[in-house]
Amino acid sequence: MTAEPVGADAELARQAVAILDANWTGQATRASARLYPHQWSWDAACVAIAYSHWDQGRAETELRSIFAGQWGNGLLPHIRFTDGARYFPGPEFWQVERSSDAPSHPKTSGIVQPPIHASAAWQVYRNAQDRAGAQAFLGELMPQLTAWHHYLYRERAPSGSGLVEIWHPWESGMDNSPLWDAALARITPPPNGIPTYERIDVEFVDSAQRPTKSEYDLYAYLVSLHRDLDYDAGRIREVCPFVVRDVLFNSLLVQSNRDLAEIAHVVGADPEPFERWAEQTGAALDRELWDEEEGIYLDFDVRAGELIRVHAGGGFSPLYAAVPAKSRAERLVDRLRLTAVTLDGVGRAVPSVPRDDPQFDPALYWRGPVWPMINWVLYAGLRRYGYADEARELRGALLELARREGFWEHYNALTGRGQGTEELSWTAALVLDLLDGASAGKGSGS
DSSP states (O other), X not given: OXXXXXXXXXXXXXXXXXXXXXXXXXXXXXXXXXXXXXXXXXXXXXXXXXHTTTOHHHHHHHHHHHHTTOOTTSOXXXXXXXTTOXXXXXXXHHOGGGSTTSOSSSOBOSSOOOOOHHHHHHHHHHTOSSHXXXXXXXXXHHHHHHXXXXXXXXXXXXXXXXXXXXXXXXXXXXXXXXXXXXXXXXXXXXXXOSOOOOOOHHHHSOGGGSOOHHHHHHXXXXXXXXXXXXXXXXXXXXXXXXXXXXXXXXXHHHHHHHHHHHHHHHHTOOOHHHHHHXXXXXXXXXXXXXXXXXXXXXXXXXXXXXXXXXXXXXXXXXXXXXXXXXXXHHHHHHHHHHHOEEETTTEEEOOSSOXXXXXXXXXXXXXXXXXXXHHXXXXXXXXXXXXXHHHHHHHHHHHHHHHHHOSOXXXXXXXXXXXXXXXXXHHHHHHHHHHTOOGGGTTOOO
């Protein structure tokens, strides 16, 4: 670990640690106390990365907890539910017991989120003070990580190209992004096809910062479609109207495969399958999702058979996985510089949607605001390619946003004001990782 934070950074670290401790349930870290009172999949991986710097035991527990909800077919659900916590859609809506693969306990959702878990496990090992204990932990988790990746390639990459598909906007992690507008607009549920539901999110957050009712209707319809098919992947693949090969999801998968290969080396397993998957998916990303004219990577709408012409922040994420060659990386970074917004007193950060997009809204969830996760991914990618100044700029902006506004879900892309839900574990975790450890947190929690 690098030098411990001092001064203002040390205070910021202490605040972030306090949020993680407050959101600790005894076995996992809930995403937030009010809006998201459960454990989310890729949030948990980021929390484990943060804890890896200063509390190895808690980091390992976080990953064990999310994998306790893994299905028998390898699917890692995007939510592990906390008993008794109020949320929509909750376990009674998902009805995952329809699938023989779903665990009876803990209760889970029935879809996935981006696969960053092997990368998190690898960071736990790399940062471990108890290296022998961390090696044993990798040996324990490796079968579950392997099953997770096998599920994605077996059930979600039917084309054989190596690009994994998502079957619900929530699986991207970017719920109401303009990326999905055209695909969702083509969906016409049958009569009475939209199930009855009651939203809870707008009780806690300004509805102007949340997806619309019409969007939620389609989200609920897609969940009902999955559950009515008993979560059978083959049947879902045949009829699901929403099928997308997402740049961010696949970029994170490339790096997770590389990190899973490193884990295999440590535990004495064969790394070749994971190296092959990383190469296959990375090559397919570069071949099939790169847009030469625009100089950015674009998602692919499988049902429409065409690239999605929306330049979302995730389009830069192949930098994180070292996918593009130098010439493409240069073009990508040039576009990133143009896309970044300048926030007064904070610096420059990348919005979820560029300001020149007709759908840009600086306050509306994934349709414009600055999200820490996207910028954390891009920060790592810029460092990887040697763009030190640009990386330093993103890091500084993320830390200053948290220092000035607090640990919010996202930040207004024009003003930098904190938005969504407050005291979000995900944001606190990413800040801690950017600070590379937290002296105030050592010895707490586990």
